[in-house]
Amino acid sequence: MTRLYNDPVDFADEMIDGFVAANKNHVRRVSGGVVRSTRTPEGTVALIVGGGSGHYPAFGGIVGSGLAHGAAMGNLFASPSAQQVESVATAANRGGGVLLGYGNYAGDVLHFTQAQEKLNAAGIPTRSIAVTDDISSAPLAEKEKRRGIAGDLTVFKAAAAAAEAGYSLDDVVGVAQRANERTRSFGVAFSGCTLPGAGAPLFSVPEGRMAVGMGIHGEPGIEETDISTADELAERFVAALLEELPEGIDTVAGNRVGLILNGLGSVKYEELFVVYRRVSQLLEQAGLVIVDPEVGELVTSFDMAGASLTLFWLDDELEGFWRKPADTPGYRKGSVAAVEQLEASEIAEAEAVIIPVSSAESRAAGWVVYEAIEAIASVVDSNVDELGRIDAVAGDGDHGIGMQRGARAGAAAAREALEAGAGAKTLLDSAAAAWANRAGGTSGALWGVALSAVGASLGDTMEPGPADVAAGVAAARDAIMSFGKADVGDKTMVDALVPFSATLADEISGGTELATAWQRAADVATAAATATADLLPRMGRARPHAEKSLGTPDAGAYSLGLIVQSIAVVLASHREEEK
Amino acid sequence: MTRLYNDPVDFADEMIDGFVAANKNHVRRVSGGVVRSTRTPEGTVALIVGGGSGHYPAFGGIVGSGLAHGAAMGNLFASPSAQQVESVATAANRGGGVLLGYGNYAGDVLHFTQAQEKLNAAGIPTRSIAVTDDISSAPLAEKEKRRGIAGDLTVFKAAAAAAEAGYSLDDVVGVAQRANERTRSFGVAFSGCTLPGAGAPLFSVPEGRMAVGMGIHGEPGIEETDISTADELAERFVAALLEELPEGIDTVAGNRVGLILNGLGSVKYEELFVVYRRVSQLLEQAGLVIVDPEVGELVTSFDMAGASLTLFWLDDELEGFWRKPADTPGYRKGSVAAVEQLEASEIAEAEAVIIPVSSAESRAAGWVVYEAIEAIASVVDSNVDELGRIDAVAGDGDHGIGMQRGARAGAAAAREALEAGAGAKTLLDSAAAAWANRAGGTSGALWGVALSAVGASLGDTMEPGPADVAAGVAAARDAIMSFGKADVGDKTMVDALVPFSATLADEISGGTELATAWQRAADVATAAATATADLLPRMGRARPHAEKSLGTPDAGAYSLGLIVQSIAVVLASHREEEK
Structure with a gap:
């Protein structure tokens, strides 16, 4: 449960204040969220990600070199508004157009779509990608309805690396779509979570049970079982993900995959490593080569207990993007080139409100x-x-x-x-x-x-x-x-x-x-x-x-x-x- | 509680296997723990850290450029044996001598001291530093009895940077001692944790209560109160840490401090940021300059709910060491210089056992x-x-x-x-x-x-x-x-x-x-x-x-x-x- 807060109504705002104070060398606060505090070359496509708060490092924590240019940070488990998205995108825009990236949830789709229309109307060419990696959330035939979970990161990372490589907006969108098509996740949950000040958990899982396919906000999964051993969970993860290969991939063996074994908050690193031990054995036995695996907390839900496995089926271009360094508050990899800090005056801000004449x-x-x-x-x-x-x-x-x-x-x-x-x-x-x-x-x-x-x-x-x-x-x-x-x-x-x-x-x-x-x-x-x-x-x-x-x-x-x-x-x- | 495991007896071993599999570009397994998988220049002092498992990223997760050269990884919440420490140190030794770094717990002191004697006897000059940052665990007059918690990181980081800067063993020890003297932490806990397969929690805190000063293995604290607001906790942290200034520092204002706001596992990032917001306000009001704050999980206890604030009172040399880049599985900062991966044959291993003649x-x-x-x-x-x-x-x-x-x-x-x-x-x-x-x-x-x-x-x-x-x-x-x-x-x-x-x-x-x-x-x-x-x-x-x-x-x-x-x-x- 969430224990440390002041007035629960202020939680998200105060969280963003503290996050920005702790990460001044990476991010700067703007209306609606944060943007990089470092210089991005003129003409680069700007990747703006976002979603509800409560999923750190998603989404503010993945703003920085090699990843997002800005994040619209909504309230707890609630989409940011279109105005927030528009404000962050406007502040981060470098003249190369904007790609909006978010998980495929109804509220996010509504707001990001509305923001996209407004940005395009304002002369900022804007496209979007809704990540749909969670294979438990809808059958393959309706994969456009699937939710986005930890696979957000592989899609955003590929798109960001393409943007930094100087790709046009159309080409960045193409990379993001291909990355999304090639990213698949499968998750389980063991407990729910309690929002700040709430008298009861937002949702829960019975003690000793495992909600297979439960979403990161407690959305219904596909079944409930007793908690399995770590090895059995690894086997279930791998079996599910090897059963549904992305379009264009016919056999498992010989492929290369990026990998995220994600913890939602209370399933801790040691447990994830025990699961990863078996996951890596099984994938290697299946003839896969694992590239730069990430085992840790990349998309959380406060202290919800749960874990998911994401496979990112690479081609040569996507592998290059997956391997690229990144330096953000919550996700770092390799050594990024030196970056220059921006002056405050260089970040565009929304204008003051004017009250029209009234009777x-x-x-x-x-x-x-x-x-x-x-x-x-x-x-x-x-x-x-x-x-x-x-x-x-x-x-x-x-x-x-x-x-x-x-x-x-x-x-x-x-x-x-x-x-x-x-x-x-x-x-x-x-x-x-x-x-x-x-x-x-x-x-x-x-x-x-x-x-x-x-x-x-x-x-x-x-x-x-x-x-x-x-x-x-x-x-x-x-x-x-x-x-x-x-x-x-x-x-x-x-x-x-x-x-x-x-x-x-x-x-x-x-x-x-x-x-x-x-x-x-x-x-x-x-x-x-x-x-x-x-x-x-x-x-x-x-x-x-x-x-x-x-x-x-x-x-x-x-x-x-x-x-x-x-x-x-x-x-x-x-x-x-x-x- | 810990939910994902196989046979509980194998948990630590399987965890290390998975950890190494996920971090091949950083670490390599040796008998007793892990060493860096990258080349360290001949003659560099090797920093070997260690302690019980269950505290990830402590201790295996902080092996890599800019931090430890090896980690002796004990069983769950149990010190590694002297033989493990000796084995890891022998594998990591580059001819510049060895500094053993660990938190000040009876079991760790016994084993690391025994290992130090054996290593010195084997011709490897070895010294040690037991971190004593937890001000709740003993009064100032008995500060050598204090436990080590999240302040392990500031002490190890300073020592490691000194070693990489080419300091002699004596000088690295001097830096480590000064860093330890200038590192102070204060923590609280809201819940205990349950080890893999255990029928009951190892220790617990009553629901809605806060154990002030409780140790990371549930060691008794100084009092129990109702859970405070985030701001009140920040105020208590700061007041406690500003009350006891390290030797040689007479006034608060004008100093520069490194900072860690650490979560033990279930107090999550958003909550830590809400607390940090107030911590940073208070420290700035007191006239302190915060240098490279870290807000996150650096020393955990599975999913124990708790948090601590660490202040590292800097001088010019320590500030330089604190700011240095690092690249380890669980702690990364800035951009490290390129490193070369070692060949397996280049890592020394313990010899096979010979059975003496018997009657x-x-x-x-x-x-x-x-x-x-x-x-x-x-x-x-x-x-x-x-x-x-x-x-x-x-x-x-x-x-x-x-x-x-x-x-x-x-x-x-x-x-x-x-x-x-x-x-x-x-x-x-x-x-x-x-x-x-x-x-x-x-x-x-x-x-x-x-x-x-x-x-x-x-x-x-x-x-x-x-x-x-x-x-x-x-x-x-x-x-x-x-x-x-x-x-x-x-x-x-x-x-x-x-x-x-x-x-x-x-x-x-x-x-x-x-x-x-x-x-x-x-x-x-x-x-x-x-x-x-x-x-x-x-x-x-x-x-x-x-x-x-x-x-x-x-x-x-x-x-x-x-x-x-x-x-x-x-x-x-x-x-x-x-x-």
């Missing part, structure tokens, strides 16, 4: 919106543990803390915008960015686009009426469905949001005043959220690998129900005041 | 001795958990597994010697070396010297009689008291051994035949061992920091009682056969 009517509406966001923060606070428990059934259990961070940050940003004279749209945009930045994860992104969509409908200068609110909610619904790629019946928040929006629009177009209309719509949403518990389990498109259990509602739908109910209370109190 | 009478006595050692192995097997439990009260809880490894290895070596035609002395010498090598720790060394002393009295060619046995036991008693520096009343095995030896000698000189005399002496020994539970707690000289609890016998005395009783049974059965 008194819009600022008055903004006050109600601010109260609504405070109500959201309050209801999420009261339900944070419950939301985490519900989410843990099918997901990674971070929905409660993610929503809490997001709603608190959204409320604080809304208050600040209000005090700076913002209208309803600017206030909502500001709350949306803060929410997405601080919450991270899929739900953070979705609430960010939802708040922005409502804001666009309310504007900064008009006096918004009930029809504008209904239109804003409809726009939010469309944005969420398009961004999250989910339909009704996928057991996501969309199942509650669609009937909520339809009821609200019907009531308002039928002449019902806003507070009553909202309350009726909220009741429909609550019922629909509850009903997600009764649907048959299926593969939701927004979370492709999570089989949801019968009897547990979707966490996103459930929190949407709570939130619209809390807003109904705010609207009702304003109706009373107006009377 | 039939001595071989017959050797058979009885072999049976006695088998009986020892058997009684230890039956009592291994009980011995561990007793030892855990005052010590590090490894007495049971250490005795088990030692006795089994001793019995196997005795059998092999018997089959090779050895007499009683050679058989006992062989069993003694195997016991000390495999058992490690203090008790391993003591049983090694005891068996050798008995062997010297029995010889290889004479027919030993009861008086020779009594003389051998007396010699073993003297060797143990001299080697272990313990007297009667210190609550060690000496309390049982002295009356055992006296009774045996009395009975035999009075004409009692051997089996009866031995049984009477054994009964006296058992009573004396039991009585160690009734003595008042005091600081035993052999284990200077362990306050023993009233009501629990000393583990060494208790196992001696069991062992002499089991031998009595063997002698009685031989008496019956002779009748």
Whole structure:
């Protein structure tokens, strides 16, 4: 469990502060994460990696010579926001274009894709690679759905070495894709982990048992067995990875492989070495040559107990890249050439926010919106543990803390915008960015686009009426469905949001005043959220690998129900005041 | 807890195999541990470090350019034997003399001191440094009694850099002593750890509590409190370390310090960074300049949860050494100059054993001795958990597994010697070396010297009689008291051994035949061992920091009682056969 923290809400920020303070000769902090503190030649492709925090050295710890140029560092187990990714990429860009590299998780895909669009729109040619090395997370036929685990490192290292060799963005992307195609991992877990300040583990594995294929955030694996001996585990690792050869490789013998035997935090070095002893025997017996094996902690999950084996099937070019030296805070290899430290002024930073002109009517509406966001923060606070428990059934259990961070940050940003004279749209945009930045994860992104969509409908200068609110909610619904790629019946928040929006629009177009209309719509949403518990389990498109259990509602739908109910209370109190 | 292993008895060996397989470009295995696989210039002082296994990267993981030339790798939490240290040092010696570096623990002191004597006798000038950085383990007035923890690294690194700079052995020793004097650490622990295959933790800390000053093998600390926040821990670390300045440093402000914030295994990188954030603020506020801080896992105890802060008070020369690059399996820094890999034939190895001529009478006595050692192995097997439990009260809880490894290895070596035609002395010498090598720790060394002393009295060619046995036991008693520096009343095995030896000698000189005399002496020994539970707690000289609890016998005395009783049974059965 995580024991050392101050206010849990500040953990990720304080962690990054300490990380940067301890590694000044490697990294410098920028908005959204870190970039190298050393000079990169003009025109080099910049590799920006990222993901949730809690996986050190992934991702900030692999910024430096021979590896990433920057890392977007999200909150605990939560994707960085698109804005964070964009900010780090902008700071690290050297005019050669940007490659975004991340593990293939829904939240990361959403945010990095959004950032990619924004960067391209801003004139920075940007591509991306989602690492999919975990063979337990989806069958071969659906390998694009697989999660990224310790194989992140082999893919990022190959791409980084290609970038440093002066390859063009297209060619760096080609190397990264080939490296990803040739990287396969297989893992097991023996225990879960407890996030800072959490009363209970985020997920767990029964004592003495081994969750085969469990993900690094506790995502379901393929089976549970008794803990095996070290040799048996080595045999299982090797058998699984030799069963599925990458495309273009027909026989095992005669190949050369890079290798990572990774520990997640509490399986320690000595145990990994005992396992490696047998792994290396088996691979050599199979006729493989192991090139520069890494045995240690490269992608962790706090003190989660688990281990994975990664094989990186080399060709001549990839072997050259794998062997290249690297010098980063958490991963060092060989001797890198001397590097020059950058001046602080040489790193591009995001610009200050400007508040657009607003009307008194819009600022008055903004006050109600601010109260609504405070109500959201309050209801999420009261339900944070419950939301985490519900989410843990099918997901990674971070929905409660993610929503809490997001709603608190959204409320604080809304208050600040209000005090700076913002209208309803600017206030909502500001709350949306803060929410997405601080919450991270899929739900953070979705609430960010939802708040922005409502804001666009309310504007900064008009006096918004009930029809504008209904239109804003409809726009939010469309944005969420398009961004999250989910339909009704996928057991996501969309199942509650669609009937909520339809009821609200019907009531308002039928002449019902806003507070009553909202309350009726909220009741429909609550019922629909509850009903997600009764649907048959299926593969939701927004979370492709999570089989949801019968009897547990979707966490996103459930929190949407709570939130619209809390807003109904705010609207009702304003109706009373107006009377 | 440790989950991945095969036969627990093989854990350390298999770990070293895997470690070497994963790090072929850094290390090569030799008898007793590892040496660098790269060329060291002729005439360089060789730094040989070592200690028990379970502390990776200490000690094998810090062999390589810029750090150690070799590491003697003991069994789990048990000192390497003198023979292991001697073997590694002989292999790594480049004609410039040897510096032995180790943490200040009783078992390590015994074995490294014995090795130092042997190496000097063999013409290899050898000195040693016992690191004493842990300020919680003894007051300043007794700082030579302090234990070595993460500060091992600063001392070894300074000594290694001095050796690579071409310093003479005397000058390298001077640097190491100054570095040790200027290195101070302070640690806390939140949980214990469970060794491979053990049914219970070796030691533990109550959930939610923090053992301030607990050692890395669970040695008692100075107090127990609730777990503090990260910032409070940082404040406690810094306050403790700024309170005791090294000799010659009068004021805090204006100094430069190397720094290690070390995690023991389960306190993870993110937590350490949160603590470091505040540590760095506090040290900077105090006017210190932090040079090349290291935040991570440098000395671990499997997955024990704990952390320590080490400050290394620099002068110009020490700062240069601290900043020097290093390239080892577990600790890398900067860019080292290119190194050349050695050929296997270039590493000196220990010679094969030669069996001296023996008489039939001595071989017959050797058979009885072999049976006695088998009986020892058997009684230890039956009592291994009980011995561990007793030892855990005052010590590090490894007495049971250490005795088990030692006795089994001793019995196997005795059998092999018997089959090779050895007499009683050679058989006992062989069993003694195997016991000390495999058992490690203090008790391993003591049983090694005891068996050798008995062997010297029995010889290889004479027919030993009861008086020779009594003389051998007396010699073993003297060797143990001299080697272990313990007297009667210190609550060690000496309390049982002295009356055992006296009774045996009395009975035999009075004409009692051997089996009866031995049984009477054994009964006296058992009573004396039991009585160690009734003595008042005091600081035993052999284990200077362990306050023993009233009501629990000393583990060494208790196992001696069991062992002499089991031998009595063997002698009685031989008496019956002779009748």
